[in-house]
Amino acid sequence: MERHFASRMATTPKSFVREILKVTEKPEVISFAGGLPNPQTFPLAALADAAQRVMAEEGTSALQYRTTEGHAPLRAYIAERYQQRYGLSVTPEQILITCGSQQAQDLTGKVFLNTGDRVVLERPSYLGAIQAFSFYEPSFIDVSMGKDGIDCTELSEVLSEHPAKLLYVVPNFQNPTGISYTQATRQAVAELMRAHDTVLVEDDPYGELRFEGESLPPIAALAPERTILLGSFSKIIAPGLRLGWLCAPCAFVEQFTIAKQASDLHSNALGQYLIARYLYHHDVNVHIRSIRDLYRAQRDCMLALLARYCPPEVSYTPPQGGMFLWVTLPEGLRALDLFHLAMEENVAFVPGDPFYLNGRHARTLRLNFTNADPAAMEEGIIRLTRAMRRLMERTPIATVPSY
Amino acid sequence: MERHFASRMATTPKSFVREILKVTEKPEVISFAGGLPNPQTFPLAALADAAQRVMAEEGTSALQYRTTEGHAPLRAYIAERYQQRYGLSVTPEQILITCGSQQAQDLTGKVFLNTGDRVVLERPSYLGAIQAFSFYEPSFIDVSMGKDGIDCTELSEVLSEHPAKLLYVVPNFQNPTGISYTQATRQAVAELMRAHDTVLVEDDPYGELRFEGESLPPIAALAPERTILLGSFSKIIAPGLRLGWLCAPCAFVEQFTIAKQASDLHSNALGQYLIARYLYHHDVNVHIRSIRDLYRAQRDCMLALLARYCPPEVSYTPPQGGMFLWVTLPEGLRALDLFHLAMEENVAFVPGDPFYLNGRHARTLRLNFTNADPAAMEEGIIRLTRAMRRLMERTPIATVPSY
Numbered sequence: 001m002e003r004h005f006a007s008r009m010a011t012t013p014k015s016f017v018r019e020i021l022k023v024t025e026k027p028e029v030i031s032f033a034g035g036l037p038n039p040q041t042f043p044l045a046a047l048a049d050a051a052q053r054v055m056a057e058e059g060t061s062a063l064q065y066r067t068t069e070g071h072a073p074l075r076a077y078i079a080e081r082y083q084q085r086y087g088l089s090v091t092p093e094q095i096l097i098t099c100g101s102q103q104a105q106d107l108t109g110k111v112f113l114n115t116g117d118r119v120v121l122e123r124p125s126y127l128g129a130i131q132a133f134s135f136y137e138p139s140f141i142d143v144s145m146g147k148d149g150i151d152c153t154e155l156s157e158v159l160s161e162h163p164a165k166l167l168y169v170v171p172n173f174q175n176p177t178g179i180s181y182t183q184a185t186r187q188a189v190a191e192l193m194r195a196h197d198t199v200l201v202e203d204d205p206y207g208e209l210r211f212e213g214e215s216l217p218p219i220a221a222l223a224p225e226r227t228i229l230l231g232s233f234s235k236i237i238a239p240g241l242r243l244g245w246l247c248a249p250c251a252f253v254e255q256f257t258i259a260k261q262a263s264d265l266h267s268n269a270l271g272q273y274l275i276a277r278y279l280y281h282h283d284v285n286v287h288i289r290s291i292r293d294l295y296r297a298q299r300d301c302m303l304a305l306l307a308r309y310c311p312p313e314v315s316y317t318p319p320q321g322g323m324f325l326w327v328t329l330p331e332g333l334r335a336l337d338l339f340h341l342a343m344e345e346n347v348a349f350v351p352g353d354p355f356y357l358n359g360r361h362a363r364t365l366r367l368n369f370t371n372a373d374p375a376a377m378e379e380g381i382i383r384l385t386r387a388m389r390r391l392m393e394r395t396p397i398a399t400v401p402s403y
Numbered sequence: 404m405e406r407h408f409a410s411r412m413a414t415t416p417k418s419f420v421r422e423i424l425k426v427t428e429k430p431e432v433i434s435f436a437g438g439l440p441n442p443q444t445f446p447l448a449a450l451a452d453a454a455q456r457v458m459a460e461e462g463t464s465a466l467q468y469r470t471t472e473g474h475a476p477l478r479a480y481i482a483e484r485y486q487q488r489y490g491l492s493v494t495p496e497q498i499l500i501t502c503g504s505q506q507a508q509d510l511t512g513k514v515f516l517n518t519g520d521r522v523v524l525e526r527p528s529y530l531g532a533i534q535a536f537s538f539y540e541p542s543f544i545d546v547s548m549g550k551d552g553i554d555c556t557e558l559s560e561v562l563s564e565h566p567a568k569l570l571y572v573v574p575n576f577q578n579p580t581g582i583s584y585t586q587a588t589r590q591a592v593a594e595l596m597r598a599h600d601t602v603l604v605e606d607d608p609y610g611e612l613r614f615e616g617e618s619l620p621p622i623a624a625l626a627p628e629r630t631i632l633l634g635s636f637s638k639i640i641a642p643g644l645r646l647g648w649l650c651a652p653c654a655f656v657e658q659f660t661i662a663k664q665a666s667d668l669h670s671n672a673l674g675q676y677l678i679a680r681y682l683y684h685h686d687v688n689v690h691i692r693s694i695r696d697l698y699r700a701q702r703d704c705m706l707a708l709l710a711r712y713c714p715p716e717v718s719y720t721p722p723q724g725g726m727f728l729w730v731t732l733p734e735g736l737r738a739l740d741l742f743h744l745a746m747e748e749n750v751a752f753v754p755g756d757p758f759y760l761n762g763r764h765a766r767t768l769r770l771n772f773t774n775a776d777p778a779a780m781e782e783g784i785i786r787l788t789r790a791m792r793r794l795m796e797r798t799p800i801a802t803v804p805s806y
Contacts, residue, residue: 001629001654004568004602006517006539009658039463047466048458055451060442063450063641099502099667106666110538114409115518131665135513136409165407199407226404238466240672251404255412262534263509264502268671269643 008135026346030380032367033348035175035323038298039371041291042238043278050277054270062273068261069253070097070245071272077279078231078245086217088224096246096256097267100239101205103260104230104246105132108166108201110259111252113138117165120158120198122150124355124364126175129168129203138165140357145174149181152188159196166199171219172207173322176355176366180320183216190222200227205244208236208288210321211296225249233275235323236288241271295323295370298377302369305381311388316367323370329363330392338365338391347383411538433783434751435770438578438726441701442774444694445641446681453680457673465676471664472656473500473648474675480682481634481648489620491627499649499659500670503642504608506663507633507649508535511569511604513662514655516541521567523601525553527758527767529578532571532606541568543760548577552584555591562599569602574622575610576725579758579769583723586619593625603630608647611639611691613724614699628652636678638726639691644674698726698773701780705772708784714791719770726773732766733795741768741794750786 054062069075075092082088098104105128113119113136121130123142130140143158144151150169158164169189171181181189193200202219220227232244246256260266278284302325303318310316313330327349329335335351342348352362372380457465472478478498485491501507508531516522516539524533526545533543546561547554553572561567572592574584584592596603605622623630635647649659663669681687702721705728709719716733730752732738738754745751755765775783 001602001652004515005658006513006515006520008517009514009661034468036468039467042463042466044458044462044466048455048462051454051458052451055447055454059447059451060445061643063445063447063643064442065437065439065637065642099671102665103667110409111412112407112409114411117409128665128668135662135665199404234468239468240464240466242667242669242671249404255408258412259538262505262531262538263666264506264645265531266645268502268645268674270674270677271671274673 008137011134011137029343029346029348030372030376030383031348032369032372032380032384033350034368034371036368036371037235037239037323038294041294043282043287046278046282047238047274050274050281054273054277058273062270064269066266066269066272068257068266070095070267071269071276073280074272074276075245077276078247082247085215086221088217088221090247093250094247094253096248096253096260097272098244098246098260099242099264099267100234101203101230101232101244102128102132103263104228104244105129105201105203106135107246107256107259107263108228109133109136109138110263111255112165112199118162120155120164120167121357122169122174123357124176124352124359125168126170126203127354130354130357133168142357145177145179147179149179149185150189152185152192155189156192159192159198163196164198166201167193168201168203169219170203170205172204173209173319173324175206175322176324176350176352177326178317178319178322178324181216181219186216186219187222190219193223193226198226201230202227203230205230205232205235206322209292209295209323211292211299213320220247228252236284236291237275237278241268241275243267243271243275292321298369298372299325301374301377302367302381305378306385309381309385311385311392313392314388323368325367325369327365327367329365329388331363333363333391333395334361335363335365336361337395338387341387341390342384345383345387347380347387349384411540414537414540429749432746432749432751433775433779433786435772435775435783435787436751436753437771437774439771439774440638440642440726441697444697446685446690449681449685450641450677453677453684457676457680461676465673467672469669469672469675471660471669473498473670474672474679476683477675477679478648480679481650485650488618489624491620491624493650496653497650497656499651499656499663500675501647501649501663502645502667502670503637504606504633504635504647505531505535506666507631507647508532508604508606509538510649510659510662510666511631512536512539512541513666514658515568515602520569521565523558523561523567523570524760525572525577526760527579527755527762528571529573529606530757533760536571545760548580548582550582552582552588553592555588555595558592559595562595562601566599567601569604570596571604571606572622573606573608575607576612576722576727578609578725579727579753579755580729581720581722581725581727584619584622589619589622590625593622596626596629601629604633605630606633608633608635608638609725612695612698612726614695614702616723623650631655639687639694640678640681644671644678646670646674646678695724701772701775702728704777704780705770705784708781709788712784712788714788714795716795717791726771728770728772730768730770732768732791734766736766736794736798737764738766738768739764740798741790744790744793745787748786748790750783750790752787
């Protein structure tokens with residue numbers, strides 16, 4: 001029956017990560033592969049209490065069909081928080097509640113992309129977004145990332161060469177590299193978007209997870225008329241509720257609403273009521289501070305372990321927030337080869353390959369630091385660096401670039 | 404910025420229902436328009452209890468990222484129930500949990516439809532499915548419904564004329580007509596699917612809501628290798644949890660899983676845990692029996708009121724289950740004209756138009772009977788039939804068919 005599948009199923013990147021992560025599920029494996037929040041950050045007691053109250057006081061509403069746009073108090077809270085944090089003038093009508101940011105990416109493809117439309121990505125880029133957009137069969141092009149964010153000279157050239165429908169970026173603690181955009185880069189991106197009449201998709205799942213340094217306003221503040229800003233409760237409350245949002249001009253939200261109605265009618269109402277109740281009855285800033293403190297300590301722990309155990313030829317980013325370190329192997333080595341050796345050592349990570357368009361032979365890899373206790377983290381880094389040494393002994397380091 | 408939207412946004416049927424239903428939201432309006440389950444059927448206390456236990460005993464799992472396929476105990480329960488009810492040999496691997504049946508329709512479009520592929524629908528058909536498939540820009544064709552289900556002679560002609568990728572049907576208490584397929588029709592559909600190598604999408608949200616007569620096995624039992632059978636918890640537990648499923652051959656489920664991962668990673672985990680716990684600790688058959696008893700009484704009430712108040716020129720179906728009556732006005736009258744008069748009387752329904760491809764000037768309309776108490780129902784039918792009389796007085800009844 002395979003001949004019946006749509007052609008887009010053949011062009012979609014095979015779920016490389018699904019495949020490789022299957023082997024990491026054995027209990028003896030220490031995994032730095034996932035992007036899971038640490039479950040000890042889930043406000044379990046508060047959500048249990050909220051569940052009881054919602055069921056007792058508004059259970060009938062939380063269990064009935066609701067509007068596609070989402071629970072009004074939740075939309076109001078999100079709009080108000082943008083106002084408080086960054087002085088953005090966002091109205092509740094600009095907020096659409098989605099089934100995680102992942103759905104917002106899918107809906108963006110649905111609303112904006114014709115087959116062959118150009119989509120510009122960061123190099124490397126978040127693989128979930130590459131997958132979501134791929135289903136709409138665009139033509140992708142990527143632009144280098146530097147330490148200040150996307151390379152705006154290269155971006156300007158790419159946009160001048162050929163008009164692009166969308167630019168997708170993660171300006172805070174990017175997945176996978178951990179890089180954050182400076183204010184100058186944000187400003188330059190906003191200007192390029194306007195000059196080339198491109199729509200910006202600004203994905204911000206980690207913006208609240210800054211361990212140090214100053215929070216910068218979203219690029220949406222600089223180009224509000226053309227930016228779709230994505231947010232998520234997955235990293236600050238809990239991912240299992242599958243709730244996020246998009247914030248966009250009203251004319252966009254209208255189209256997103258039509259698309260979402262056809263996709264799933266609306267996001268689960270009980271989860272929306274739980275989160276709204278949690279947010280209105282607790283100080284979420286205190287909660288977020290405790291997540292930041294935990295993750296900062298975990299990042300510091302992993303950086304200290306790498307400083308102690310890692311071969312000096314291997315480099316890695318020290319991110320100011322988020323959930324990931326980005327490791328670069330010496331030229332001539334391949335992260336996928338390291339992955340196989342690491343699996344022999346019972347430690348897992350995500351090789352860089354799926355974060356690149358048609359990525360092959362990447363020498364980069366992503367390590368998650370939020371979801372392991374210190375003892376397991378040390379053992380995991382010992383195993384991983386042992387695998388690195390084995391790879392380096394096996395493969396003479398080339399002097400030609402491998403990627 | 405409208406020029407940036409994808410062309411599919413222009414070809415998608417404007418959300419007619421969203422527009423007309425806006426005017427029905429005034430508190431003084433008695434509405435037969437929605438398709439809402441009666442909230443008194445929600446097992447509120449049992450779900451509140453389940454919520455407490457899930458949070459206490461497996462809260463961390465229910466709040467974390469989970470697999471795309473869905474919660475294993477829930478998939479096992481659904482497979483087992485098909486076995487028990489109809490003797491179908493379905494394995495848990497054939498079940499994918501979705502964000503309501505609506506998402507299953509969307510994923511079906513995503514996995515199967517290339518632009519221009521032919522999709523065969525019932526005439527009239529469920530408008531939510533028309534919308535979901537429209538986003539993949541197929542070419543639609545519809546086939547008449549008779550009292551035994553889809554017209555298989557016409558279906559055979561349509562399939563012989565031009566190969567179709569999909570046939571979408573609702574064989575139990577169809578939305579909107581309330582019609583159910585006989586066993587002979589089911590058999591003929593299965594044979595035609597096989598003869599013309601077409602994939603069947605069998606949507607069954609109402610199958611458990613049979614008030615009388617014998618339950619027939621799904622068409623999936625007759626053509627399991629090519630059928631995507633959709634089910635939903637919306638009508639037997641609660642729609643606000645947004646949980647349904649699809650049951651399909653494993654090779655299909657694999658593609659659906661890739662598509663769903665890109666759409667929203669997975670359905671909300673807390674809702675899945677709640678429903679699984681509810682199903683494993685309660686006799687859902689007793690619960691479903693109570694819903695059937697309530698809806699049977701409500702259907703009987705509406706039929707009695709129509710028998711009493713309705714002009715004899717107007718006909719309507721007496722369905723054996725489900726949630727809707729389907730009313731046909733005399734030739735020459737238009738349901739949309741009736742709608743405007745009815746709104747003056749503060750009573751609402753859904754005119755037939757959006758259930759037809761490019762539907763215009765339909766003389767049919769859908770009445771929901773599950774979500775009004777008897778007193779409101781009587782007042783609503785009095786108002787509606789008054790509007791019918793006003794329309795009939797205003798419009799001389801034509802002798803030529805209008806649709």
